[in-house]
Amino acid sequence: MSDELGAKPHYDLGPYVHDCEHPGCARWGSFGFAVDRAEPHWFCSEHQPEWKSRHEAQPRR
Template sequence: MTEDKRAAGSTDAVHVEHWCQAPGCKRWGCFGYDKGKGQSDWWCGDHRPDRMPGY
């Protein structure tokens, strides 16, 4: 028997769409970077900031 470890009253995960923020890019933003105060930047694998100097 499997034990359900979700909290009482919880719901399923919510899917939020995050697209790459690089100008002209239409790819999925799978890398999120916290900007603070509840804001995040989202980038695809080709445009993530640690791979693009000066971004």
Template sequence: MSDEPARLADGMTPAPRERARVLGHVCEHAGCVKHGGFGFARPRQEPHWFCFEHRDDGERYL
């Protein structure tokens, strides 16, 4: 592997920064406003999102 940073090929342009952001999932635990990085859902059902601290609360949605 090279230590050089990756570069786009000639003629290519980078994607706009607004497309390269994290989705805005917020923890569903009452009173928590942290990022909900852990999603729980059964197939074809709406997902529920929880932070690291409250991820055990999501088990009831499986």
């Protein structure tokens, strides 16, 4: 038995465009960042935040 019986075809409408989340910027947010399973935040190349690697972000003892 097939899982596709009665399934409706999926039609893509094209790529999803994210706008930059920086206040006042209307450019395309091509850089998406998320921590764990949180919703990603999208930024353009000019406003992408400086992200630290996991080792840099850990506090030193």
